Amino acid sequence: MRDLFIGLMSGTSMDGVDGVLAGFSTGRPQVLQHASAPFPDGLRAELMALNTSGPDELHRAWLAGNALMRVYADVVHALLAHAQLPASAVQAIGAHGQTVRHRPQQFDGTGYTIQLAQPALLAELSGIEVVADFRSRDVAAGGQGAPLAPFFHQEVFGRSGHAVGVLNIGGISNITLLRADGSMRGFDCGPGNALMDDWCAQHTGAPYDDDGRWAASGHVQDPLLARLLAEPYFALPPPKSTGRDLFNRPWLEAHLQSFRHLAPVDVQATLTELTARAIASEAKRHAPQLEELIVCGGGALNGHLMRRLQALLPGARVSSSGDHGIPPMQVEAAAFAWLARKAVRGEKLELTSTTGAHGARVLGGIYPA
Template identity: 75%
Template sequence: MSELYIGLMSGTSMDGVDGVLADFSAAPLRVLADASAPLPDALRTELMALNTSGPDELHRGWLAGNALMRIYADVVQQLLSQAGVAATVVDAIGAHGQTVRHRPQQFDGTGYTIQLAQPALLAELTHIDVVADFRSRDVAAGGQGAPLAPFFHQALFGRPGKTVGVLNLGGISNLTLLHASGAMQGFDCGPGNALMDAWCQQHTGQPYDAGGAWAASGRVIEPLLAALLAEPYFRLDPPKSTGRDLFNRPWLDAQLAAFAGSAPADVQATLAELTARACAADARRLAPALRDVIVCGGGALNTHLMQRLQALLPGTRVASSAAHGLPPLQVEAAAFAWLARKAVRRENLDLQSTTGAQGARVLGAIYPR
């Protein structure tokens, strides 16, 4: 085995596909290449629409999955070309797919989580084994199905005897707490960039608030912030996970109804503060000894958001994962390369302390080349 794995991630922000080619022959890993591709507007619109029930959604979902896999395959080819590596020496691709519904433990006690992907098509297009459907086994075992990256965070960022936090600021924010005792927790804090991006797109025509400059120009609307933070999800204890099923535009619009006429920049500042306060509150409550927070995901590039996190966590160093050896836009893709390797090697992951699953399970289904 060459110990080369590809990880592909398209997250809740739905802004594009990130990929890495990782070499695991030297612990914990070495990234040989990274690449990304944007989602075409039509596909992004369709994926957004598939977050809620609609006509002919089975047909539409399957075709959207096909289209997404073709973009995944293009990213794979970019990675192979960059590294000068043949497909035949890559052990497997870890393909996350696009989450469009996330309702674990609901309805019948088991619930479901749906990541649109057509891994058989991806294997056909790339001639590489594909590992996909990582979350459903965890849900079947009574877990939340998310987050799945904490063990990877532990391997990459853990420090014996020290409490470390790893905060992923994607569309949804999730926090891994690596306690000095060796205990580990991982859970979703709430919205990350999803609401900010949607508001920015509506009012500026830009897909995101570059550097958080627009949010920084506004003033936090404290009564609106209090209304947003009154959402019961924020008071839940881990394990917990969420997504666009809850934190979406209808949820935001319902809260904004009482604040008609607010300046758009002030709403943006309030949404940034919502993300920062929700994450900081969980960190302070569950890990009072926390001294380092390592931030990854697109939110790590939001200067204003990073400054707010630092201000809300005095005595804790808040820094991008780039300062700890891996750029923020590579971390989640690398995690799925790592998870693919675990699946290929049939290694169990015990996520009881993060997702609440009943025990250790092998996560992921393998589609041979």
């Protein structure tokens, strides 16, 4: 048996789905195929809208989940076609779903996290067992529900006796700190691409700032940057997690009230600097001996942002995950293939040092084919 799993990830950037076919025959994950699919405009607009309260939410969310699973299924079929494999060759799919609310430990002490998905539908469409809803058990156990990838990062990127950071910059940025003594910590730093992408789309019509060129042509506005960095989330100690519930367009608009005179390009430069500063500050505070920062997610493709991270962290080498064997847009999907394998094997993950959960738990619900 080739020990094959598929991982599917659609993150807070809400631009589409990345999928990988991963093999575990050697025990370590190996990405064998990659496929992706963009969200149709209508689905992306609906997913974005469902991040805030609105009319008929339950009905709309369920239908959006159905539509999302059809995009997921398209990616699964593409992976199988590329690999020339039948569905029966894959043991399970790890399907993250689309986060639309993330409020752990709030309201009643437990809170909730919502990833839209209809795993039963995906099992029907693919003919493969599906593992989904990875975050809820961690929240139920007193955790933040995020990040869940640190143990995967440790297995793939860790180096014994060295201090290494693994940074995923999607819509939100999250970091795994792998210390030289073997200890580990992981948490959300703050905004990643979400604010930058939204501002760029509004003012240029482009879905994102290609290579950070627009931001690089502007000037960071220090008073605005100081206002943004005063957000209390940045001062919170880990474990902590966040999402579009906090770092969203209304949050930005509220801070821009006194800065309407600024050119849009200078706001973009400042938002990029915000992402870089928030990340660098957390790295310095919690891993002052960091030797290397390995970056994945869409932010790794932003040359200007990568250069700012290197400038802010002169003692560490800032590199792309592609330099270490897995291209940036494949890492998170590979992590959910790995998590699916853990769930199928009934293996618990001890996430206390990252999410703050009360103990080791098996993450994910299983939907047989």
